[in-house]
Amino acid sequence: MVADVDSTMAGSRSRPPAWSLRFFSSLMLLFGVGFVTLVPLGFLVLNSFNTSQLGQEISWGLEGWRQAFGAPQTVKALLYSFLLSTRTFVGIVLAFLISWLLIRVRIPAFAFIEFSLWMAWFLPPLSVTIGWIALLDPKYGLINKLLAGVLPFAVTLNIYSFFGIVWVHLTLLTVPVMTLLLTPAFRQLDASFEESARACGSGPLTTLTRIVLPLLWPAILVVTIASLIRSLEAFEIEQIIGIPAGIYVYGTRIYDLVRWDPPLYSQAMALSTVFLSALFVLVVLYQGFARRHEFATVRAGGMSYRPVTIGKWRYVFSALLILWIVASVYLPLAMVLVGSFMKFFGMFGIENPFTTRHWSLVLRDPAFAKALRNSLMLGLGVATLGVAVYSLLGYTIQRSRLVGRSALNLLVWIPWAIPGILLGLSLLWIFLSIRLFNFLYGTMFVLIFSVVLKEMPIGIQMFKTAFAQVTEELEHASRVAGAGLFTTLRRITIPLVAPMIVSIFVLVFMSSIRDISTPILLATPATTPLSVLMLERSVAGEVEKAAVIGVILSVLAIITALVMRRLGFRMGAEPV
Amino acid sequence: MINHDARRSSKPSGAILPAIIVVTVILCASSLVWRSLSLGEGSLSATTGVFAAEAAKSGTGRWEKIVQEAKSEGKVTLLGPETATVRPSMLEAFRKAYPEIELEYQAGSIGSLATRLRAEIAQQKTNFDVVIGGTAVLRNKDILDPLTSRLMVADATDARLWRSSEGNGLKWIDHERQFAAQTSEWVFGYILINSRAVNPASIRSWSDLLKPEWKGQIASHDPRGAGAGQEVASYVLAKLGEKFIVELFKGQDVALTRSYSQVADWVAQGKYQVGIAQVPDRIEALKKEGVALRAYSLQDAAGTLTGGFSVVSVLKGAPHANAATVFVNWVVSKAGQDALHRPQLYPSLRTDVARDYVPDYTLPMAGLNYLDTYTEEFQVTRVKLAKQLGELIGR
Numbered sequence: 020m021v022a023d024v025d026s027t028m029a030g031s032r033s034r035p036p037a038w039s040l041r042f043f044s045s046l047m048l049l050f051g052v053g054f055v056t057l058v059p060l061g062f063l064v065l066n067s068f069n070t071s072q073l074g075q076e077i078s079w080g081l082e083g084w085r086q087a088f089g090a091p092q093t094v095k096a097l098l099y100s101f102l103l104s105t106r107t108f109v110g111i112v113l114a115f116l117i118s119w120l121l122i123r124v125r126i127p128a129f130a131f132i133e134f135s136l137w138m139a140w141f142l143p144p145l146s147v148t149i150g151w152i153a154l155l156d157p158k159y160g161l162i163n164k165l166l167a168g169v170l171p172f173a174v175t176l177n178i179y180s181f182f183g184i185v186w187v188h189l190t191l192l193t194v195p196v197m198t199l200l201l202t203p204a205f206r207q208l209d210a211s212f213e214e215s216a217r218a219c220g221s222g223p224l225t226t227l228t229r230i231v232l233p234l235l236w237p238a239i240l241v242v243t244i245a246s247l248i249r250s251l252e253a254f255e256i257e258q259i260i261g262i263p264a265g266i267y268v269y270g271t272r273i274y275d276l277v278r279w280d281p282p283l284y285s286q287a288m289a290l291s292t293v294f295l296s297a298l299f300v301l302v303v304l305y306q307g308f309a310r311r312h313e314f315a316t317v318r319a320g321g322m323s324y325r326p327v328t329i330g331k332w333r334y335v336f337s338a339l340l341i342l343w344i345v346a347s348v349y350l351p352l353a354m355v356l357v358g359s360f361m362k363f364f365g366m367f368g369i370e371n372p373f374t375t376r377h378w379s380l381v382l383r384d385p386a387f388a389k390a391l392r393n394s395l396m397l398g399l400g401v402a403t404l405g406v407a408v409y410s411l412l413g414y415t416i417q418r419s420r421l422v423g424r425s426a427l428n429l430l431v432w433i434p435w436a437i438p439g440i441l442l443g444l445s446l447l448w449i450f451l452s453i454r455l456f457n458f459l460y461g462t463m464f465v466l467i468f469s470v471v472l473k474e475m476p477i478g479i480q481m482f483k484t485a486f487a488q489v490t491e492e493l494e495h496a497s498r499v500a501g502a503g504l505f506t507t508l509r510r511i512t513i514p515l516v517a518p519m520i521v522s523i524f525v526l527v528f529m530s531s532i533r534d535i536s537t538p539i540l541l542a543t544p545a546t547t548p549l550s551v552l553m554l555e556r557s558v559a560g561e562v563e564k565a566a567v568i569g570v571i572l573s574v575l576a577i578i579t580a581l582v583m584r585r586l587g588f589r590m591g592a593e594p595v
Numbered sequence: 596m597i598n599h600d601a602r603r604s605s606k607p608s609g610a611i612l613p614a615i616i617v618v619t620v621i622l623c624a625s626s627l628v629w630r631s632l633s634l635g636e637g638s639l640s641a642t643t644g645v646f647a648a649e650a651a652k653s654g655t656g657r658w659e660k661i662v663q664e665a666k667s668e669g670k671v672t673l674l675g676p677e678t679a680t681v682r683p684s685m686l687e688a689f690r691k692a693y694p695e696i697e698l699e700y701q702a703g704s705i706g707s708l709a710t711r712l713r714a715e716i717a718q719q720k721t722n723f724d725v726v727i728g729g730t731a732v733l734r735n736k737d738i739l740d741p742l743t744s745r746l747m748v749a750d751a752t753d754a755r756l757w758r759s760s761e762g763n764g765l766k767w768i769d770h771e772r773q774f775a776a777q778t779s780e781w782v783f784g785y786i787l788i789n790s791r792a793v794n795p796a797s798i799r800s801w802s803d804l805l806k807p808e809w810k811g812q813i814a815s816h817d818p819r820g821a822g823a824g825q826e827v828a829s830y831v832l833a834k835l836g837e838k839f840i841v842e843l844f845k846g847q848d849v850a851l852t853r854s855y856s857q858v859a860d861w862v863a864q865g866k867y868q869v870g871i872a873q874v875p876d877r878i879e880a881l882k883k884e885g886v887a888l889r890a891y892s893l894q895d896a897a898g899t900l901t902g903g904f905s906v907v908s909v910l911k912g913a914p915h916a917n918a919a920t921v922f923v924n925w926v927v928s929k930a931g932q933d934a935l936h937r938p939q940l941y942p943s944l945r946t947d948v949a950r951d952y953v954p955d956y957t958l959p960m961a962g963l964n965y966l967d968t969y970t971e972e973f974q975v976t977r978v979k980l981a982k983q984l985g986e987l988i989g990r
Contacts, residue, residue: 073710092985158866262817263850280706280731280821362884363860369884384683386700447711451718460720540711543722544672544701555702559677560855560877 045422048415049430055472056433059445060295063437067288072281073448083285087276092267093290099181100269103257104250106185106193111243113189114197115235117340119227121198122205123213125326126337132344133202139348140195141529141576142355143550144187145557146569148259150354151178151187153365161367179264187256190347192249197242199526200481203519204238205231207488213327223329237487240308241480244301248435251294255535269293270438274536277440287441295436302432352573359566377563381571386552391571393463394532394549398579400467401531402524405478408471409523413482414512418491435476439536443469447541461543469541470531478523485519486512529576658747662693664917670697671918674726676904677702678876680938688934692925696918705908706731706821713738716912724919726908727926727935732775733768733974740909743773745920751927759944760900760959760967765927766944768906768969777969778932779905779941781957784827784898787870787878789862790889800895801835801843804869810847814861815871817851818844818984824851826901827872828988829980830966834896837987844988863888874903875940875954890956897963903941906969 066073070080087093117136121129154162155178166174177183212234216226232239254270261268269290276287329336358364362374381387415421416428434442446469450460459465489512497507513520535550542551549572556565665671675681682700689698705712705726715721716738726732732739746752746765754764759780766777786804788795798804804813816824832840843849850867852858858870859877863886875890882888892898907926913919925931932943942953950958959965968977 073714156866159864258853263814263852275820278707278820280704280709281734282707282710284710363863363881366860366864368864369886380679380683384679385686386682444710448714451714451720457718457720460715460718461722540708544699545722547701555677556679558855559679559702560857560874561679562854562856564679 041420042422045424048412048421049423049427052412052427052430056430056475058449059437059442059472060433062445062448063288063291063441064295067285067292069285073284073444083283084289086283087286087289093269093272096267096269096272097293099261099266100251102181103184103188103253103268104247106189107243107246107250110189110193110197110246111239113194114201114242115232115239117194117198118201118205119231119327120333120336120340122202123208123210123231123327124329124333124336126333126340128337128341132337132340133198135344135348136195136198137525138352138573138577139191139344140199141533141573142191142348142352143533143553143569143572144191144255145259145553146355146358146562146566147191147351148187148256149364149562149566150351150358151183152260153354153358154178154350155183156365159365159368179260181264181266183260183264184256184266187260188250188253191256191351192253193246196526197246199522200242200245200477201235201238203481203522204235204484204488206518207485207515208234210327223327226327236308238481238484240305241477241484244305245435245477245480247301248294248298251297252438252536273438274440277444284444287438291436291438291441294438298432298436302429306428355566355569355573359563359570361563364562364566377567381564381567386547387549387568389545390547390549390552391575393466393546394572394575396463397466397470397538397548398528398532400463401470401474402528404467405471405474405527406520406524409475409478410482410516410520412475413479414486416479417483417486418494431479432476434472434474439473439534440539442473443537443540446472461545463546465541466538466546466548467531469537470527470534473534473537474527474530478527481519481523482516485516489515525579528579532572532576661747661917661920665693665915665921666695668915668918669695670699671725671915671922672699672723673701673922674703674705674708674723674728675700676727676935676939677704678904678939680876681904681935684934684938688930689922689925692930693921696921698922704728704731704821705735709735709738712910716910719912721910721912721914723910724913724915725922725926726910728904728906728908729902730768730906730969730974730977732906732908733971734978736769736771736774738911739774740911740913741773742776742907742909742923745909745923746776746927747920748924748928750929751924756946757944758946760965766969768902768971770971774908776907776927777902777905778907778927778944779902779936780900780944780969781903781942781953782892782898782959782965783823783872783874783901783903783957784830784896785890785892785956787859787862787873787888787890788868789865789887791887792865793868795889795891798869798893800893801831801839802895803893805839805842805847809869811850812868813843813847813871814850814852814858814867814869815844816855816858816873817853818872819851819988820853821981822853823855823872823874825981825984826899826968828984829977830899830968831896832980832984832987833976834966837983840984840987859888875957876938879940879954890954892956892960892963894963897960897965899968900959900965902969903939905936905941 067083068079068081069077070082071078117132120126121133126132152160154160155176157163157175157177157179160176160178163175166176178187208231212230213226216230221229252270254268254274257266257268257271258274261271273287273290276283276290354365359377360373360375361367362369362372362376366372412427412431416424416431421427437445446465450456450465493511493515494507497511498504502510532548533550535554538548539551539554542548549568553565553568553572556562556568673685675685679702682702685700686698689696701723705728709731712721712723712735750756752765757763757765759766759777766780767773767775768777769775786798788798798809803809815828816822818824818828828840828844831843849871850861852861855874856877858867858873859881861867862870862873863881873890878888878890907923909919909923926935927945929945929947932945932948935941936943936948937952940952940954940957942950942958967973
């Protein structure tokens with residue numbers, strides 16, 4: 020049937036030879052994507068062999084590599100980073116289970132739990148980590164004080180530890196973002212698969228492991244790879260609670276080298292090649308696997324959304340999740356909010372510990388209003404442009420017959436091979452050096468472009484999985500019925516992938532207004548966003564003012580998320 | 596369940612030709628980019644403050660013209676200290692003095708931004724006019740414009756109004772005495788204790804910190820990165836040697852942090868008894884709330900004479916050249932010094948600026964020897980010491 024439809028459509032109009040048009044389009048697309056991804060990568064690799072300071076006479080050598088990999092701290096930092104990245108595997112198991120409970124089982128209070136997980140991911144890591152310190156410092160942490168008063172035996176929870184770092188990552192970033200990315204895939208899973216399994220006598224657990232899990236493998240893999248790579252790059256949380264514990268990670272080391280005076284770029288760039296190697300291995304494994312395990316889960320004939328029944332267990336899971344949410348999201352969030360009104364964050368021992376002074380200082384600072392406007396422009400710009408670019412590329416890779424799709428599929432992963440701060444540096448150099456783009460330097464566009472590029476892998480891969488889940492039969496049926504490509508996209512494809520569009524929009528919106536490492540070198544006084552302003556405050560040791568900005572960022576993000584969800588579910592198929 | 600793979604078996608050969616073409620084109624583009632990246636020093640010659648030199652010669656009329664031109668430029672961009680309270684203080688005071696010129700302020704250090712600034716200057720895309728910071732300007736003199744020729748107002752250049760450890764007159768930290776003017780000088784390298792928990796008499800010298808009772812009781816700003824921790828630790832290394840550094844940081848298990856407030860917060864809350872390399876603003880804020888903190892210098896290494904974020908310089912190719920001149924003349928004035936230093940609790944080197952807000956432990960004491968670290972000579976040593984510190988403390 021597919022072949023028939025193809026031939027019908029192909030013969031319906033007279034056009035230039037299909038192969039030449041396809042070849043030309045492929046070439047243009049490959050060149051565009053190749054340019055924006057390979058040039059920053061080439062800059063990074065070449066400069067790892069440049070022993071001079073950037074901008075000075077180039078001198079080739081292996082000094083950067085020798086110093087970077089010869090330092091004993093590097094080996095230790097690598098080891099810690101890989102050990103800490105194992106949280107990804109714990110995270111994916113939890114996120115898969117939570118997504119299934121929220122979307123397929125529809126446990127009581129699922130909407131509250133899902134929204135809370137979104138919120139967890141929106142919270143600024145810097146402020147929340149300081150919140151956790153106020154709660155779990157072994158000496159003065161509120162929870163430790165409470166435990167000492169309540170328990171008959173001594174138990175001390177220490178945030179300044181390996182497990183402290185894992186806990187903050189898991190609760191704040193890993194599980195929430197993984198759930199956020201997996202839920203749209205679950206939403207696009209036609210329940211008739213599970214119903215058929217149940218009709219054949221399978222229980223919920225068998226159905227979950229034998230039907231649901233295999234169907235969602237591509238999405239699970241993308242999310243796992245994304246999280247693994249991001250965990251190698253992470254440094255903000257480690258910087259605050261890792262250093263006092265003597266835990267020094269890879270991301271911190273790269274950040275230090277770039278922020279060193281004078282910056283040690285060649286060492287930082289040599290170290291970042293580890294990302295490239297890790298990414299290469301993961302992507303090759305993923306491509307090989309995904310090719311054999313890609314299934315359409317939205318088929319012609321409509322979708323069934325009947326919830327899975329697990330009896331009384333749904334209440335037990337709901338209670339457990341609410342408990343987890345309260346402990347891991349609302350407690351630190353409350354701490355950040357309270358901290359922003361404290362004279363000294365977490366210091367309850369002083370007389371009259373509360374004040375509104377930090378709020379008034381931050382809100383009166385003219386830099387704040389400008390940074391807020393910049394953040395909104397950045398967030399909306401990245402989300403809008405990002406969704407357009409990612410969906411176009413995702414659709415092209417997944418659906419089109421363009422030549423060179425495999426090469427394109429590899430190229431779009433490359434931005435993850437470059438740590439954010441070095442991506443910012445290479446883009447800064449490119450925008451300054453190439454006369455054609457020179458006029459854009461110092462504008463908001465450079466920041467928007469950098470974050471769109473940075474988020475490209477996750478955006479495109481998630482769109483690919485969304486398009487893969489929608490069977491092509493639906494689009495073919497539409498075309499046969501006389502609809503053009505754009506009508507088909509507008510009436511069929513886009514509504515079916517609407518939950519993913521909303522997720523990606525919110526995801527990149529949030530990533531862009533929270534991102535510090537990518538814009539830090541690109542932001543000028545006129546384009547500084549709130550996240551960089553917050554970092555400035557933290558660097559200066561003014562954690563209370565950083566908390567104020569953190570609270571404002573969170574509120575901003577939550578409002579946007581709510582609006583987008585409402586809008587998204589209106590335009591798409593809300594499966595409730 | 597439909598396996599798409601069966602229908603979309605893309606032929607690998609179809610991808611090879613376009614991929615080769617694209618990679619070739621990209622390599623060519625990269626090489627063009629690469630060639631243009633090599634920004635030789637010659638390209639940095641760009642703009643200098645020629646007009647300012649002329650202006651200095653031609654007196655008040657010329658100054659008024661510069662102010663007029665500065666007003667039409669409309670703004671001046673400053674790369675300034677990260678201390679949050681400095682920004683509003685400077686914005687307000689400068690607005691009062693020159694309401695028609697907007698001060699755009701970005702907190703940051705020239706040290707970590709030098710590469711970017713150098714590239715911007717080479718491409719004539721500079722965003723910044725003036726830098727106020729620490730000694731990092733000494734390593735980046737090639738991107739600075741002479742300041743001497745811009746200091747035109749008599750009030751700014753009167754030698755009788757300035758006094759430093761060097762004597763009367765504005766203190767220049769560069770050999771050429773024209774690029775970087777230090778406007779404050781204070782003592783750093785003191786220790787911090789909670790006087791309710793620690794008797795100051797029990798710690799009189801740095802070697803007292805090696806006593807067993809202080810093991811696990813000391814916190815410091817991390818000396819392995821640029822900043823306050825490195826300033827103090829490199830001084831102690833220069834003064835007391837490698838063995839002492841290892842015995843202190845490793846032997847006494849000193850807790851490290853990157854936060855500029857955490858050392859004071861930890862000592863205030865009793866988590867650690869002794870703090871090293873804590874800047875004064877947080878200490879004083881906590882003391883105001885009744886926390887019994889005490890900072891003092893130790894006998895065997897009393898501390899450094901530092902300038903903190905008080906060194907004023909102008910960047911080459913400043914996009915608002917006249918406004919930059921107006922600004923630097925203002926910042927060395929009495930009002931400018933007060934706006935810059937009061938929020939940081941620094942004493943101005945201008946003799947007519949009040950010092951009532953300055954903590955006593957940051958003022959030099961008679962009979963104690965301090966090392967002036969705001970010199971080109973010490974900065975060369977410091978780079979070596981910083982590297983040595985990383986190797987010694989490791990972890």
